[in-house]
Amino acid sequence: MWREVVKTSRCLVPAVGWYEWKEAEVTDSATGEIKKAKQPHFVHLPSNRILAFAGVMSSWTSPDREVAMLTCSILNTRG
Secondary structure, three states: OOHHHHHHOEEEEEEOEEEEEEEEEEEOOOOOOEEEEEEEEEEEOHHHOOEEEEEEEEEEOOOOOOOOEEEEEEOOOOO
16 A cells, blocks of 8 residues: 555655653542553654654545645654
């Protein structure tokens, strides 16, 4: 499915950072029960410098529009 797109339609997606979700234990104030929750953690370069993610892009036209739209998706993997 992705073979041709990765060969012919690669792109860079600029960003200042991204969110990693870390599991944390929180105490329910009403019951005192300890629960697991996910806490967002913003990861960025020093001084908020711009970085780029690897991506793929494509152009498509919705049936109800006459103008083509450029779309992209960031590629990622577990590290």
